[in-house]
Amino acid sequence: MSPQPPAQPRLHCTAEADGRITFDLVPGHRERARLALVLRPGKGRPETTRHLLDLEPHGADGHARAVLQARTVLEEGRWDAYLLSAADTDGEQPRQPGAERQRLRPGLRDLRRLVDGGLRDRPAPVAVRVPYATKDGFFAIRAWLRPAHAEAGSIDIAHGAMTVHARLHGAELTDEAAVRLRLRGSRDTLLGFRPVADGRDFAFTAAFDELVGASGGGHRVWDAFLQPAAGAPLVRIGRLLDDVADRKRVWVYPRTTVEGAAVCPYYTVDNDLAVEVASG
Known part of the structure; x- marks a missing residue:
């Protein structure tokens, strides 16, 4: 044997x-x-x-x-x-x-x-x-x-917009805080959104028609950041603080059609929050 x-x-x-x-x-x-x-x-x-x-x-x-x-x-x-x-x-x-x-x-x-x-x-x-x-x-x-991280929580999609709830870690949230969506491939194309804050928790709403209008057509991606204070470095918004190592294909959000473009928030391969805009 x-x-x-x-x-x-x-x-x-x-x-x-x-x-x-x-x-x-x-x-x-x-x-x-x-x-x-x-x-x-x-x-x-x-x-x-x-x-x-x-x-x-x-x-x-x-x-x-x-x-x-x-x-x-x-x-x-x-x-x-x-x-x-x-x-x-x-x-x-x-x-x-x-x-x-x-x-x-x-x-x-x-x-x-x-x-x-x-x-x-x-x-x-x-x-x-x-x-x-x-x-x-x-x-x-x-x-x-x-250095710091903004942990995304629930994402609500309704009426042609998304509302993101998040919590800041590793930095202080001030009255001058702003959410910035930056067009991937360009360091200069940014859209700003005013967050509603409560301590370290904050929320912001991004209208999809603004993203479509600033995308310039084709397939574009917007990456989401928080600027905790005026002039402070941008902090990536994502979802890292749980037991999911790769959520891109696990946490999937519906597409919304706005002005002929399909808009959809998603998590990247690094679990960072982004918004895809596909038109034409």
């Missing part, structure tokens, strides 16, 4: 509200090993950033555990998880990059403490981590790191 092949290791995780993530590798390894979190580089670029976490035996069921502390800074982007044996690491870098490392499949992901993350005030910088399964079935973490 032929021996059974070894079970493929899977990475379970538990995410905490403060950003701490506990990883459990099942099954564990007899030899000392490390968990490598590698920032996915842009197309055609080499890997340059990684974090190595020691995997220690945990419990009597053959698990190995590693912890990513909240204070560890993850740059904004997507981080892939790999298993590295002790023989393939030297200090903080693999001796042979890419050699003998194993990309890990996801196990159970306990993200319950992330679900209501938008209800808690976040200090600057706003750091977010959401574990997820990639399209090809591997474990990864989507990370955001921003």
Whole structure:
């Protein structure tokens, strides 16, 4: 009778509200090993950033555990998880990059403490981590790191307009605050909307005919920002503070026809709020 092949290791995780993530590798390894979190580089670029976490035996069921502390800074982007044996690491870098490392499949992901993350005030910088399964079935973490962030809540679409409710994190909202919709591809084409504020919470209404009139025809996209104070840097409006790593195809809003153009708010691949205008 032929021996059974070894079970493929899977990475379970538990995410905490403060950003701490506990990883459990099942099954564990007899030899000392490390968990490598590698920032996915842009197309055609080499890997340059990684974090190595020691995997220690945990419990009597053959698990190995590693912890990513909240204070560890993850740059904004997507981080892939790999298993590295002790023989393939030297200090903080693999001796042979890419050699003998194993990309890990996801196990159970306990993200319950992330679900209501938008209800808690976040200090600057706003750091977010959401574990997820990639399209090809591997474990990864989507990370955001921003000086400030405006978390979008409900979006109401009626009477040819959208009303967006949001909450500011990492900055102060002043009486001079303004919402800016910027035409993608142009730093100069901006439409301003006056928000109605209540503490850190605010709401604004954007009329679709204004977006259509300023788009100039064709297929255009408007990106949404908050300017918390006069002259302050623009803060991206998006939805990051929950357990959804990729919401573009999950949170879908209806299209509205205005002056022959189809207008639709949506979330980008980075979970930022934008409005698509398609005419002609």
